[in-house]
Amino acid sequence: MMQEQITQYTTEINTFHPDSAAELEAFRIRFLGTKGLIKDLFDQFKTVSPEEKRTLGKTLNEFKQLAETKYQSLKEQLETQPEKTALKDDLTLPGEGFQLGSRHPLSLVRNEIIDIFKRLGFIIAEGPEIEDDWHNFSALNFPEEHPARDMQDTFFISKKSPADSGEAAGDIALRTHTSSVQVRMMEAGKPPFRAIMPGRVYRNEAISARAHCFFHQVEGLYVDENVSFADLKQTLYHFVLELYGEGTKVRFRPSYFPFTEPSAEMDVSCSICKGAGCQMCKYSGWVEILGCGMVDPNVLENCGIDPEKYTGFAFGMGIERITNLKYQIRDLRLFSENDIRFLKQFQTEIS
Ligand code: PHE
Numbered sequence: 001m002m003q004e005q006i007t008q009y010t011t012e013i014n015t016f017h018p019d020s021a022a023e024l025e026a027f028r029i030r031f032l033g034t035k036g037l038i039k040d041l042f043d044q045f046k047t048v049s050p051e052e053k054r055t056l057g058k059t060l061n062e063f064k065q066l067a068e069t070k071y072q073s074l075k076e077q078l079e080t081q082p083e084k085t086a087l088k089d090d091l092t093l094p095g096e097g098f099q100l101g102s103r104h105p106l107s108l109v110r111n112e113i114i115d116i117f118k119r120l121g122f123i124i125a126e127g128p129e130i131e132d133d134w135h136n137f138s139a140l141n142f143p144e145e146h147p148a149r150d151m152q153d154t155f156f157i158s159k160k161s162p163a164d165s166g167e168a169a170g171d172i173a174l175r176t177h178t179s180s181v182q183v184r185m186m187e188a189g190k191p192p193f194r195a196i197m198p199g200r201v202y203r204n205e206a207i208s209a210r211a212h213c214f215f216h217q218v219e220g221l222y223v224d225e226n227v228s229f230a231d232l233k234q235t236l237y238h239f240v241l242e243l244y245g246e247g248t249k250v251r252f253r254p255s256y257f258p259f260t261e262p263s264a265e266m267d268v269s270c271s272i273c274k275g276a277g278c279q280m281c282k283y284s285g286w287v288e289i290l291g292c293g294m295v296d297p298n299v300l301e302n303c304g305i306d307p308e309k310y311t312g313f314a315f316g317m318g319i320e321r322i323t324n325l326k327y328q329i330r331d332l333r334l335f336s337e338n339d340i341r342f343l344k345q346f347q348t349e350i351s
C-alpha cells in the first residue's frame with residue numbers, strides 16, 4: 001500500500017516543472033509541509049510490521065531525499081531567473097515582436113522574369129557554376145586563343161597543362177554566363193528546346209558602383225524547326241510589355257556575340273522618364289537590357305543538332321540591371337552588402 005503510494009509520488013515529483021514561484025510553494029506544502037504527504041507517510045510507517053519496516057524504511061528515506069533535493073534545485077533555478085518567472089506570471093505584458101523577413105530584390109525580379117517566360121511555355125534549366133572551357137567557350141563558338149574570350153574577363157580555376165589531352169585539357173573556370181547551361185541542355189536532349197537559365201555568373205572585374213565580380217543572369221533558348229528572328233523579336237517584345245507595362249517601346253541594335261548570328265542588343269524606352277531623358281538613361285531615353293540573336297549554326301553542330309533542320313534564338317540579360325531600372329538603384333554593391341536598411345525596403349509577402 002505504502003510502496004504503491006511512494007511509486008506514484010515519485011513519478012509526480014520527477015515530472016514536476018513549475019512555471020512560477022507560487023507553483024513551487026504549493027509543491028513544498030504538498031510534500032514537505034508540516035501536514036504534508038511525507039509527514040503522513042512517516043506516520044503510516046510507525047504502524048507497519050517489523051519485517052516490512054526493513055525494506056520500506058530505506059525507500060521512504062530515499063523518497064524524502066528526492067522531494068527535498070528537487071525542491072532545493074527548483075528554488076535555486078527560479079531565484080537565478082527571477083525576470084523570466086516574473087514575465088511568465090504577468091500576463092498583461094505585451095508579446096514579443098515578430099519580424100517578418102523579405103525577399104531580396106534580385107529574387108523578386110528573377111521570379112518575375114521566370115513567371116513571364118513560364119507563361120510562354122519556357123521551362124527552367126540549371127547547370128554548374130564551375131564550368132569547363134568547352135561548355136563556357138568552345139562549344140559556343142569562341143575560337144581557341146581568340147580575343148573574343150577576353151570579352152568576358154574570366155576567373156580561371158585551373159590552367160591547361162601541356163600533358164593533358166582530349167576533354168580533360170579544358171581549363172576549369174567560374175562560368176562567365178549561363179549560356180553554358182544552353183550547351184549542356186542541347187547536348188543532353190533533342191529539339192525542340194524552350195528554356196530559360198537563371199543563375200549566378202562571375203567576371204574578373206574590380207568591384208565598384210557599376211561593376212561586380214559576380215552578378216545574376218537569365219538567359220533563354222528556343223530551338224525548333226522554322227524558328228526565325230521574327231519569333232525572337234515577338235517573344236522579347238511580349239516579355240518587355242509584361243515586365244514594364246503597355247506602351248514600353250523596344251529597339252534592336254546590331255551587335256556581336258560569337259554564339260549568335262545575326263546578333264543584336266535590345267533597348268527599352270526608359271521606364272523612369274518614359275523617354276524624356278534622365279540620369280538613368282543618360283538622357284538618351286533608351287536603356288539596354290539584353291543581348292540576343294539567332295543561334296550560330298556552329299553552336300548547334302557542336303551540340304549534335306542538325307543546323308539544316310533546326311534554327312533557334314537565344315538571349316541573355318543581367319538581373320541586376322533590370323532591378324536597378326525598376327527600383328532606381330544606382331550602386332550594385334548594395335545587392336551583396338546585406339544591409340538590412342536596404343533589404344527591408346522590398347517588403348513583400350513571403351509566399
Ligand atoms: N551570353 C551573353 C552574355 O553573357 C548574353 C547573350 C546570350 C547574348 C544569348 C546573345 C544570346 O553577355
